[in-house]
Amino acid sequence: MIIIKGIGASPGISIGKAYVLEDEEIVVTRTEIPRDRLRAEVARFKAAQKATHRDLDAAEAKVLKLLGKNHAKLIDAHRLILRDTLITQDVPKRILSEGVNAEFALSEALEAVNQQFEKLEDEFFRERRHDLFDVGKRLLAHLLKHARRSLADIDHSCILISRNLLPSDTINLQESRILGFATDLGGKTSHTAILAQSLEIPAVVGLSDVSRRVKTGDTVILDGEQGLVIISPTPEAVAKYEKAQAAEHEAERALEALKGLPAVTQDEKRFQLQVNLDTPEELKAVLALQADGIGLFRTEYLFMNRPTSPTEEEQAKAYSSVAKAMAPRPVVIRTADIGGDRLTQMGIEGPKNETNPFMGLRGVRLFLRHLDLFKTQLRAILRATAKGDVKIMIPMVSAVAEVQAVRRLLNQAIAELQAEGVALPKMVELGIMVEIPSAAVLLDAFLPHCDFVSIGTNDLIQYTLAVDRVNEHVSHLYDPFHPAVLRLIHNVVTVAHRGGKWVSVCGEMTSDPHAVPLLVGLGCDCLSISPRMFLRVKETVRGLRHAAMARLVAKAVTCSDSEEIRRLMREQGL
Amino acid sequence: MIKKTLTVTPKLGMHARPAGIFVREACRFKSEVFLSKDGTEVNGKSVMQLMLLAAEYGSKIVLRVSGPDEADAMSALEKLFARKFDEE
Incomplete structure (x- = not known):
């Protein structure tokens, strides 16, 4: 048995006879x-x-x-x-x-x-x-009048081994019932790899000399997850991988079976599991997940790369289509979190070359300077309320006065629309993003002015720890398990619940199955997850006991570093 | 001659597909089309040169159009970026 390590280009396990394609x-x-x-x-x-x-x-x-x-x-x-x-x-x-x-x-x-x-x-x-x-x-x-052999001609199910595979070869693989492929060359992001992922064919690339070490007819195991090729495996290895393969199929079926089931813990605590939506194009895939709603509809895409700002009509159409598709489930629309550079592109005078745009004029700060843009978006969102359960959320809130200003503007927009004869629901919920530490610390002062809060973990972590995640020199300090982050979230949930307001969490932490037990223990009412991880997170939630996680969190908030928290979780098998 | 700075919208940057869409659109016009990033300027009607620009998602590129139909060309090409090259 020989094991060669390469790059896992497309996940999955396949076991079969090798077919070595001579290097052309x-x-x-x-x-x-x-x-x-x-x-x-x-x-x-x-x-x-x-x-x-x-x-x-x-x-x-x-x-x-x-x-x-x-x-x-x-x-x-x-x-x-x-x-x-x-x-x-x-x-x-x-x-x-x-x-x-x-x-x-x-x-x-x-x-x-x-x-x-x-x-x-x-x-x-x-x-x-x-x-x-x-x-x-x-x-x-x-x-050269060289007849190019077509992979479609290989008609027995096998694992293809070759020096390199070109994208056009890969396309032929599915018809030829190939179980997987391994190549000497290639990287994770080549078209060949991307096509293999789309075709759901396990693939390992970058193996340097696999095409010389394997002979046609050899038994080969392909582990697309780990990037391994096992040549002439022992019967034990085959048995182990057959089991893993069966478990993989089982896990896929199990995840599929979770669609439509409630996100409820072992001790019967119900969570709202929602998804993040970046553009309406993703809606079809999102609908298939049967989520409890959309917890974060990012509207930035409407403002990207265009010479003029999007009209109320255009926006209302986009929001309405999403609200209608999701109804009666809620859709939380976040007003655009854009920076000053976007304004310049849309022909509006804005700040240029901010030295620190993350701490600059963006989100609600920018919109409160450009009330016309803000009101247009609010009116468009309000018009979508006719089609479903629409809520409004404000990004980058750092002071109470900002929420009050938004509330005034919202009331104005409501009054205008009503005067124009547009029917609106009695109440439209207005929420704030808690992503700046000041809002997390002073939440009690914000609560009377909003109807719900949503914790944006990415920015909250970045601002709390003063870490720019794309700066390679400090990115290792970005740590969702930092006790300071946990305490802040704990404070937000406790204060919000005391004030009778519900708490949602969006941001990458919700899509990390390792962090989800903490969010469950913290008692967040709703998690908004990236579509790709939705079923995985649901599976995690359904496997947990809320009471035990609450006890874990009670201990975790007293820890002095993240390693201690991780250890606590490991002890509980998390 | 018109010049504009645009942000690369396709999730994987200007790879073969968006580069292809761009070149196809650029070739509809008589004007010369150039794209530049970090000081390197390439012919916007060549898909290979465009890919060699290695413009990743979110990076800024300068679009320069020059010729009899430059205004139309600029507006058409700009629209591609706004529509994110119709990526799904």
Whole structure:
């Protein structure tokens, strides 16, 4: 038994016989072409381009059928590469000026670009060169009249092992009933990896020499989660992985089965589990989760990259569609948390180059300076109340006066709309984000002016610990388990409940199954979770006892560092 | 010549798909289209060069358009960013 460690590119386990794809090394030799034949050589290259276009048309039809429109755009990108001046102009130029064969001119041109790609620091973009190679190989195959073997022809279910797989190869994998694949080359963000994830085929890449170590027919285990390939496994290893595979399928089924079940702990305490929504496009996926509502509808997307601010009509339409789809479940719409730089883009005079935008003019601060923008958004949200249970939430609140100002503006907007004959519900709940420590500490003073609070953990942690998470020098200090953070949240929940107001938590902490026991123990009424983690968190909540978690939190708030809290949790098997 | 600074909206940056959509749109116009990031300027009608720009999500890029239909080209290309390149 040999275990090789690579990069897990697509999760899942597969066990089966290996099929090793011989490396398709295309040898290109340099041939000098006589001057009078150069025109013909260029024509030959043009013919290869045409043939490759036909290939891409066929590939596109296949992707469209298997994966849908969005993935088909990848082929479209390949088509553009084929039309790129690099191919259409540089190659003929090389043929003519150097007097060489088309194959050589092409591979030289490709290599020149490859070198530029290799210099890129960003791994994701470096991996994009495989798209170029994909097109390049197709072209070469046509020039050399080399029949490109299609993976669709491998008709037995096997684990594919090869030096590299191009995106176009990956597309063929599903039809050929392949169980998974392992390659010497590749990274986690290459198109091949992304396609494997979409097709739900387990894959391990970056194994350096797996294609030389495995022989066709060998039994192989692929562990896409850990990034492992096990060659000729012992019967024990096979048994272990078969069990893991069965458990994986079981876990998937179990998570699926949680849809529609209430988020209730073992001791019958009911929590509202909601989802965060970034754009209405995600709505379909969110609806499928059957969540208790949308706890945070971020509206920033409406203000992104545009020369003018979004109109009331446009906004009302967007909010109404979400409210209607979710009704009768609640939708909490957060007014835009944008910074000054957005204003400039929308043609409004705003601050430029703030030295510290996180502590600058953003969120409610910005909107209170631009009441027209603010009122437009409030009116649009109010108009959506006709379609469902809509609540309003204000970001970046640091002083009571801000909430009072918002309340006045909201009342004005309500009065205006009523005067215009728009029917509104008796009451529209107004909540504040608790993400600035001042609001968390002084919550009792804020409570009379709002109807609910929502703790934004990302910013609350960042501001409490004075840590910029994207600053590599301090990011290790960003710690959701810091006792100071926990105490603040504890204070917020206690004070809010005492004042008869409900507490929601949004932010990444709700999507971390390790942190969720604390939030349950803290007694937060509602967790708003990223859609991807929703069922996982529900599973966690349903497995906990609220009373035990409350006791855990009582101890945790007395701890002096996060390690102590983590230890407490480990002792309870969390 | 018109110039504007835009924020990269596709979640994975200007990778093949959005770059492709951009080039396709850019090629509809007679004007020359350039994109630059951190001092490197590339031809906005070449998908390869666009990808070499390695413009990640949230980064700022400068769009420069020059030619007879520059106003129309700028507004069309800007719209792509506003629509996040129709990503799902």
